[in-house]
Amino acid sequence: MKMTRIEAPDFDLAKTLDSGQVFHWEPRGSGFAGMIESQPVYAEQRGDRLFVSNGAASRARRYFALDHPLREICAMFPHDPAMSAAREYCSGLRLIRQPVWECLATFITSSMKQVAQIRQMSRALRERFGTRHILGDFELFSFPSASRLAEVSEKQLRACALGYRAKNLLATARRVNSGEADLDSWCTLPDAQLRARLCGLPGVGAKVANCVMLFGYERLRAFPIDVWIERVLRERYFTRKRKVTPEKLRAFCDTYFGEHGGYAQQYLFHHARKTAMRTRKVRPQL
DNA sequence: CTCCAGGGATGAT
DNA sequence: ATCATCCATGGA
Numbered sequence: 001m002k003m004t005r006i007e008a009p010d011f012d013l014a015k016t017l018d019s020g021q022v023f024h025w026e027p028r029g030s031g032f033a034g035m036i037e038s039q040p041v042y043a044e045q046r047g048d049r050l051f052v053s054n055g056a057a058s059r060a061r062r063y064f065a066l067d068h069p070l071r072e073i074c075a076m077f078p079h080d081p082a083m084s085a086a087r088e089y090c091s092g093l094r095l096i097r098q099p100v101w102e103c104l105a106t107f108i109t110s111s112m113k114q115v116a117q118i119r120q121m122s123r124a125l126r127e128r129f130g131t132r133h134i135l136g137d138f139e140l141f142s143f144p145s146a147s148r149l150a151e152v153s154e155k156q157l158r159a160c161a162l163g164y165r166a167k168n169l170l171a172t173a174r175r176v177n178s179g180e181a182d183l184d185s186w187c188t189l190p191d192a193q194l195r196a197r198l199c200g201l202p203g204v205g206a207k208v209a210n211c212v213m214l215f216g217y218e219r220l221r222a223f224p225i226d227v228w229i230e231r232v233l234r235e236r237y238f239t240r241k242r243k244v245t246p247e248k249l250r251a252f253c254d255t256y257f258g259e260h261g262g263y264a265q266q267y268l269f270h271h272a273r274k275t276a277m278r279t280r281k282v283r284p285q286l
Numbered sequence: 287c288t289c290c291a292g293g294g295a296t297g298a299t
Numbered sequence: 300a301t302c303a304t305c306c307a308t309g310g311a
Contacts, residue, residue: 020292021292107292110291110292110293111291111292111293111294111306112290112291112292112293112294112306112307112308113291113292113293113307113308113309114290114291114292114309114310114311115291115292116291116309116310117291117308117309117310118291118292120309158307161307161308161309162307162308163306163307163308164294164305164306164307164308165293165294165306165307166307168294168295202294202295203293203294203295204294205293205294205295206293206294207292207293207294208292208293208294211292224292225292226291226292226293227290227291227292227293228291228292229292245301246301269292273292
């Protein structure tokens, strides 16, 4: 396969794709294969260089946010023990610029699911309702558009293991398809209004809205609070304090972590999740 | 087997 | 305004 070389300092492709922000990239050869918008892409990292299949360089640079000043962003994180450990563990992790609909739909399916299951649902939706592409020896499927999903049945979505999420995804797809929810035009809204619009969609609450703002709309201040982050906050920032209400957590996150709070959040999330997985493997009991 | 997962909507206090 | 419950599914 013909490849194009991209300079990619301060970037870790594998870590970025394994950090729970995007769910469809799969290991192939010595790299990864996935879709960027409607283009099939193979990407492989060698040191500070990223090699991508021909014709994908421009999209890849933007998708992987290689223009984010990562060193400066990390330097602006708060300096506390939890944050420092996460910063060191997650070096090279970047926040991807995802297509908004794909991001929204995927995170509607994410509620009360593990990352491995979100990947399975994403794959099922793509294979059944997306468009098939061939790239060398690889077969890839685009994420189905809102108009495509708007015409399938709830039963078909449940067959993708969506469970109770099927109804929400279908209802949101129909609102987007009808134009009642114009995701593209929302990119000019200030954070609070964008969040309010997103939360008006079926299956979208504060957590999913913040994920879509962060991963889809590039609102780097958005700070999703899920079960992992809440655990980190209670254990590392609110140690031995009673009456830590959701509002207190929210207020703390929105002020303490600053301008790039979403980056800080992703680093804390990835660090917590990966270290927990490791200790479970090493110590099965207890 | 039990417990839990990148939660949200709804109805009861 | 908080709080409890239910919602499907499968990994660990």
